[in-house]
Amino acid sequence: MSQPAGPGLRLxxxxxxxxxxxxxxxxxRYAPGREARAMQRARTVISEALxxxxxxxxxxxxxxxxxRYALGEVRRGGGRINGWQLLAGARARGLSVSRPVRVELYRxxxxxxxxxxxxxxxxxxxxxxxxxxxxxxFMESYGAGLDxxxxxxxxxxxxxxxxxxTPPLPVRLGFPPAAAPPGSxxxxxxxxxxxxxxxxxxxxxxxxxxxxxxxxSALKRLARTVPAVPELELWLEVxxxxxxxxxxxxxxxPAPDALSGRVFRQDAAALLRKLARLYPALTAxxxxxxxxxxxxxxxxxxxxxxLTALPGPTTLSALAMALETVTxxxxxxxxWKGKADAWHGWLRHALSGxxxxxxxxxxxxxxxxxxxxxxxxxxxxxxxxxxxxxxxIVQPNFELLVYPAQLNGERLRLLSAAQALRFDRxxxxxxxxxxxxxxxxxxxxxxxxxxxxxSRASATALPAGVRSTLEGWAARxxxxxxxxxxxxxxxxxxxERDAYRERRGGTAIGAALLLPPSPVTxxxxxxxxxxxxxxxxxxxLPDGRLQRRGELDFLARRWLAALxxxxxxxxxxxxxxxxxxxxxxxxxxxxRVEGELPAVLRLQLGVWSGVQxxxxxxxxxxxxxxxxxxxxxxxxxxxxxxxxxxxxxLLVQAGQEEALRAALAQLGLGPAATLSAxxxxxxxxxxxxxxxxxxxxxxxxxxxxxxxxxxxxxYQTETYHGWYGESRPGRTRQELVRPLQVVREGSTPxxxxxxxxxxxxERIRIGYVLGLALR
Numbered sequence: 001m002s003q004p005a006g007p008g009l010r011l012x013x014x015x016x017x018x019x020x021x022x023x024x025x026x027x028x029r030y031a032p033g034r035e036a037r038a039m040q041r042a043r044t045v046i047s048e049a050l051x052x053x054x055x056x057x058x059x060x061x062x063x064x065x066x067x068r069y070a071l072g073e074v075r076r077g078g079g080r081i082n083g084w085q086l087l088a089g090a091r092a093r094g095l096s097v098s099r100p101v102r103v104e105l106y107r108x109x110x111x112x113x114x115x116x117x118x119x120x121x122x123x124x125x126x127x128x129x130x131x132x133x134x135x136x137x138f139m140e141s142y143g144a145g146l147d148x149x150x151x152x153x154x155x156x157x158x159x160x161x162x163x164x165x166t167p168p169l170p171v172r173l174g175f176p177p178a179a180a181p182p183g184s185x186x187x188x189x190x191x192x193x194x195x196x197x198x199x200x201x202x203x204x205x206x207x208x209x210x211x212x213x214x215x216x217s218a219l220k221r222l223a224r225t226v227p228a229v230p231e232l233e234l235w236l237e238v239x240x241x242x243x244x245x246x247x248x249x250x251x252x253x254p255a256p257d258a259l260s261g262r263v264f265r266q267d268a269a270a271l272l273r274k275l276a277r278l279y280p281a282l283t284a285x286x287x288x289x290x291x292x293x294x295x296x297x298x299x300x301x302x303x304x305x306x307l308t309a310l311p312g313p314t315t316l317s318a319l320a321m322a323l324e325t326v327t328x329x330x331x332x333x334x335x336w337k338g339k340a341d342a343w344h345g346w347l348r349h350a351l352s353g354x355x356x357x358x359x360x361x362x363x364x365x366x367x368x369x370x371x372x373x374x375x376x377x378x379x380x381x382x383x384x385x386x387x388x389x390x391x392x393i394v395q396p397n398f399e400l401l402v403y404p405a406q407l408n409g410e411r412l413r414l415l416s417a418a419q420a421l422r423f424d425r426x427x428x429x430x431x432x433x434x435x436x437x438x439x440x441x442x443x444x445x446x447x448x449x450x451x452x453x454x455s456r457a458s459a460t461a462l463p464a465g466v467r468s469t470l471e472g473w474a475a476r477x478x479x480x481x482x483x484x485x486x487x488x489x490x491x492x493x494x495x496e497r498d499a500y501r502e503r504r505g506g507t508a509i510g511a512a513l514l515l516p517p518s519p520v521t522x523x524x525x526x527x528x529x530x531x532x533x534x535x536x537x538x539x540x541l542p543d544g545r546l547q548r549r550g551e552l553d554f555l556a557r558r559w560l561a562a563l564x565x566x567x568x569x570x571x572x573x574x575x576x577x578x579x580x581x582x583x584x585x586x587x588x589x590x591x592r593v594e595g596e597l598p599a600v601l602r603l604q605l606g607v608w609s610g611v612q613x614x615x616x617x618x619x620x621x622x623x624x625x626x627x628x629x630x631x632x633x634x635x636x637x638x639x640x641x642x643x644x645x646x647x648x649x650l651l652v653q654a655g656q657e658e659a660l661r662a663a664l665a666q667l668g669l670g671p672a673a674t675l676s677a678x679x680x681x682x683x684x685x686x687x688x689x690x691x692x693x694x695x696x697x698x699x700x701x702x703x704x705x706x707x708x709x710x711x712x713x714x715y716q717t718e719t720y721h722g723w724y725g726e727s728r729p730g731r732t733r734q735e736l737v738r739p740l741q742v743v744r745e746g747s748t749p750x751x752x753x754x755x756x757x758x759x760x761x762e763r764i765r766i767g768y769v770l771g772l773a774l775r
Contacts, residue, residue, distance in 0.1 A: 002209060009079065011127050011156040015043045019107040024266070026127035030059055046127070056162040064093040066119065067128055069169055074129070075151065075160045082280060083120050083138060083151040084298040088305035090119050091326040092498035094172040097122050106131075109139035115328040120153070129153045137298065145619070146295050146330065173306075173322045175314040178372045181364030184425040186376065187270035187404035188385040189275060189359050190412060191428055192229055195420040196239045197258055200227035200727060201439055206236070210695075215251075228420035228428075231357050234282070238358070240273075241278050259416055260445060265409040269378035275358045276304050276379055282354070289349050290341035294335045299343060301325045303380075307361065315376035320347055378754075390459035392430075397715065398466060400430040406457075414453040418439045432466065434473050435596050447474040485531075489514045526551045538593045546571040549594070556592050562767065573601075579610030584706030586611065596738075602708070611707050612772070621652040623660070624675050638664045675764060688714060688771030698742060698749050704774055705739045710756060712736050714771040715764055730766045736775060737762060 020039050023046070027036035029385045030049035049055040063071070069090060075082050090096075090211065100118040102111050103125050111121035120138040121127040133149035135141035137762045141148055201207055203222050207215045214233070223232050228507070236252065239245040241323060244264050245252045263271060280300040306322050323343075324332070334342040351373055355361045360379065364372030388470050391406040400418055405426065407415075417440035441447065451470060455462040488636040491497035491512045502506060507515040521527060528535070528551050537550035541628035548569040552560070562581065565572035597605070597678050605718065606612030625631055630649045632641055641662040642651040652660055664671055704711050713736075714730035737753035740761075744750070751764045 002513060009130060009154045009157065011130060011159075012047050014106070014130060017106045017527070022105060022107075022125060022127075025103055025125060029062075029126050031055060039666055050156060050158050053162065054508055056159060058161050059159070060164070061127075065169070066090055066097065067123060067126075068163070068166060068200055069093065069095055070123055070129060071160060071163050071440040071585060072166055073154055074155045077277075079157065079160065080152055080154050082277075082301040083136070083153045084280075084301035085305040086153065087116055087119050087133060088302035088323075089309065091116060092171050092173050092306065092309045092322065093168075095119070095168045095500060101125075105139050106134055109135050109141055112140055114330045121224065123155050124153075127156075128159070146298060151298065151301070151619065164315060171309040171311065173325060175311060175318050178313040178315055179364065180313045180751055181362045181372050181374050182425060183362040183374065183376070184359055185404040186272050186359060186378055187407045188423055188425075188428070190268055190407070191402075191404060191420065191423060191532045192235050193239050193242065193244050193263060193416070194412060195226050195229055196232070196235050197244050197254055198419065198436065198439065199229075200239075200252065201254050201443070202435060205253045212657055220232070226420070228423050231354075234354060237282055238275065238278065242274065249564075258761050259413050264412045267383050268385035269376075269382060269770065272359060272378035272384075274277060276360055279304060279354065279358070279360070291347040292334055292337050292339070293346055294333045295331050296346075299346075300350070302331065303347070307375040308379045310373075310375045310380075313364070313372055316348065316351070316371040316373055316769065319351075319373050320344060337767050338505075350693065375543050380396055386576050391457040394453075394454055394462055396463040396465055396468060398432040398469075400432070402430055404429040408528055410453065413445065415459070416443065417450055432470070437470060438477055439475060440489045441474060447471065465664075468658060472553075486515060489516055489522070515541070534592050536592055536594045538589075539610075540593060540595075540598060540601065541570070543571065544598070546573075546593075551691050552592075555588060559588055565591075573604065575604075576608040578607050578614040581605070581609040583609050583611055583707055585609045590708050592614065599710075602710075606707075606709065609707075611709060613746060620655050621654075622675065623650040623671070623770045624648055625650075631669075634667065636667060671773060676719070683697060688712070688773050690771045694749065694767045697766050697772065700740055700772060701751055701769075705741070707774075709739075710736060710775040711739050711753070712768060712773040712775050713753075713764065716768040716770065718765045718768060727765070732770065735762070737764075742766070 010027075018026075020042070023039055023042035024036055027034065027042040027045045027049075031045045034045050036045040049059070060068075070086055073086055073089065081251070091450070097118045100111075100122050104110060105121065105124055109119065109707050111125070113506075117138055124131060124138065127770050130767050131138075131149075132152045132154060137146045137151050147290040149494070153368075177325045179345070202225055203218065204223060207218055209215050214236075219232070226232065230234055240247050240252060243255055243261060244258050244263055246255045251538060280297045293299060303323060306319065306326060309322075310428065332343045334340060348371070351361055351371075352363060357362055362374045364374070364378070386408045387403075387405045389406050390403070391411045392400045392402045394400055399421070400415075402415065403426070415430060417437050418432050419436045421429040421431055437450070440450065447470065451462070454466075488509065489497075489500070489506075491500065491514065494511050497508065497512050497514050500506075501514055505517045509515055530553065534553055535550055536554065537548060537552055537556070539549050541547055546560070546564065548571070560566070560571050563576075564573050586597070586602060586609065589605065603612060607614050620686075622645065623631065626648050628644065628648050631637055632650055637660065639651055640656040640663065642653050645651045661671060689700065691700065701711065712734070714732065714734050716732050720726065721728055721731040736756045738756055739751060739753050741752045743752060744747055749766045751766055751769075753762045753764060754760070755762055
């Protein structure tokens, strides 16, 4: 089971999964005193209590401190919280269950038995917390360990709404005070993400390899364009998880409208709290020595709970002691590669590595256990107010000295026009470059907004040289203007277009086009849509001519002008030399024809565009025999033969006919003078290509679709076996098909094709294609 968490998750959705003991127990908590000894009656009682505000208030009044704390943490987390973080936070505040009563959870799962597990599973048993997966680490599941399922927990939104605001509980852990180490501005996390976004935009995306990893060459090139971000892979993953970048099968790309997204508009402290929630699940290279731990993600979550509970700066030794106190020993267990105390080494590396890089902790001087650690104020709920004053100084050499604490969403957007050079604790260095300015302008930032924003937020006047250079860069970029989503009007000639323009206004384009001041189509005008597939406005007549049945788009007119002679609404194809026409002519013409192109017309266009070879006509002498291959092995005959031409046929060398006839007579095999009609094999083995790799097969198929060609396929049918429907190759078939589309089911590519000539549709697994040939 994977139940979505968050606002709107209801306990009612999970009641059917519970056995009678748990249902009766929950009914006793939500509706004490009501009869609920039968399963269906218990479900009804619970559902009625959840919809009764008075019953919920009574339940809330009866909550224990542990239950009140747990529900409060779920609400503060937006309806969802990591169970390990909740467990560590509860134990840090001295909260526990006095006499836990075990009950089977969700019909199949006994409660977990490790130290402290009762803090979570009792709340699950009482229906106060809801699991987001079954099983999860707080249940026993037939030998599954602590990493089974998701540790995230939620609660019924009606119960959370009935919970009153309560002051935070004090932490009962001793932390010796220490001198506060120098921290960094919380806006630096936004600046790192902004620079990663700029670099990926400039690179046109970051591709994956076939193994799903970043292409190392592309990653190195990206690292050279973002020198201010040394932990690049870590920030790339953070950018994807925050929605700044979007991951697909081929790689990562900037998210649409990423600059206007929540990451750069929200308070910087809110972003740090989001990074704290993301940290346990990060997979980028980080946490040196983490490989030595068996349950790294859970231990990360517990560490975040301890850091959140810190009253102020403390020492590494005190932090380690607190982490040991609030976590069960099984969570700190080493992997098969690690030693018993491996978590101590991991803790130091985690603090000085990813947590410090993400801005979640500040570190002071000291060695070993004397290291001073301070959590970012944002972790305890403090906001990061934007300080008043200028945000940067623009220097004549195009460099900007930036003060992160003075940055808001508008100023962050302006910084997308510059390349970061260096990030420090309370400052950053940027440089305006032609490439970075071009990219910002392409993303929608106007020159006026850029110049005005740079001037308004600068501590000094914008240097005249910087202003004039930016204006020059923008002017060179704006020599070509791209309009999208426009309506154009076409006229028979320039005079008629200009006459209409005099009356209605608009911008003249070319000889007969007009960009009107408003996208209104004149009454009665034919409409050609270019934001949709082309209309099928041509019909193939029996004699091979094409007849226009509707309005033609610009591309159709261009093709017909190159292909045919026009006579009114009909077009007669004009023969062309082989390879003279572009290869896309078949695809483009067929997209505009009613039905399919006739085979003869397709062959003609294929030869004229170079997709198909031209016919060959020549005189030749043939030697025919059912065992022609054996004849070719005779030494007396081999010198007179070129080789096999087809089944039972050998091609004779020019000028060797009489010599061959004499050699055959000498062997007692005097030839007859008449050939028998032997049907030629359709698509013999020599015609097929036999790619080994599925990607090569898919590329050839997609090429055939692009060219509008048919395919002769040799493939194995797909069969399914066993309880789970395991896919296996079946019988081998050979078919002539029209390839229509390549689709994916999961990660498996399939070809949707139409068999010729019966017209039946076929779904073929591309991995089971053995050979293919263009036809």
